[in-house]
C-alpha cells in the first residue's frame with residue numbers, strides 16, 4: 001500500500017504528518033513507524049503524527065516518537081499539526097484539539113506558518129541535586145551548562161536519561177545557558193534517544209524552571225534559542241502555579257510524498 005505523507009518542521013524538530021481522518025492507516029505498528037522515521041531507510045523524522053477526526057474537537061493529534069512508540073505530549077509536534085490542520089482546511093486561525101495530555105487551544109497566523117499553542121498548567125517542580133524536574137506534557141530534566149555550544153549533549157544527555165532514576169520511564173534532558181535576554185537550550189530527547197534541533201515541551205520546561213530559579217512572578221515572556229531556530233514561551237506565575245502557558249514559533253511544511261508501506 002502507498003501512504004501519502006507530509007513533512008513538517010518546527011524550529012528544526014521534524015515530523016511526518018498523515019491525514020488519517022478516513023482511517024486509511026492502522027498506525028498501531030511500532031516497527032513500521034520506526035522505519036518511516038528512520039533517516040536512511042524511511043522518510044526521516046523525530047516523530048510521526050496522525051491527524052484524526054474527533055466528535056468533540058476540531059481534530060485529534062496522535063503522536064509517536066521516532067522509536068515507533070506512543071509518547072506523551074510533543075509541543076513542536078502540536079504546533080506543526082495545527083499548521084497541517086490549517087493547510088487541510090480543517091481549521092481557520094484558531095482551534096481546540098485533543099492530544100494525549102488533554103485539550104489544547106492554539107492560534108495560527110493567516111499565512112499558516114506561526115503557531116501559538118497553549119500548554120497544560122504546571123504546579124509541581126522538583127529538584128534532583130542542582131537540576132529541575134517537571135512535566136509540561138512530557139517529563140523534563142533541566143540543568144545548567146557552561147559553554148553549551150561545545151557540550152557533548154549526546155553523551156551527557158544519554159548518561160542522565162539512562163541513570164537508575166530515569167531509565168525505566170525515560171526523561172528528556174535539557175541543557176540551558178543564559179544568553180542575555182533569554183536562554184540557549186539543547187535537548188536530548190527520549191524516544192529519539194538523541195539530541196534534536198528543538199523540543200517544545202523542553203523549552204517550556206526551561207522557561208518555567210528559570211522563572212522559579214530567578215524568583216520571577218507575573219506575566220513572563222521568555223525567548224529561547226535552539227539549534228533549529230527561536231521559540232517564545234509566555235506564561236503567568238503566581239509563585240505556586242504556572243498558568244496560561246503558550247509556546248510560540250514557526251511551523252513549516254517542507255515536502256510531501258508517497259511511500260510504500
Ligand SMILES: N[C@@H](CCC[C@H](N)C(=O)O)C(=O)O
Pocket residue numbers: 013046065071072073074075076077138139171172189190191192198199200201202
Ligand atoms: N519534541 C517534543 C517532545 C516529544 C516527546 C518526547 N520525545 C518524549 O518522549 O517525552 C516537543 O516538542 O515537545
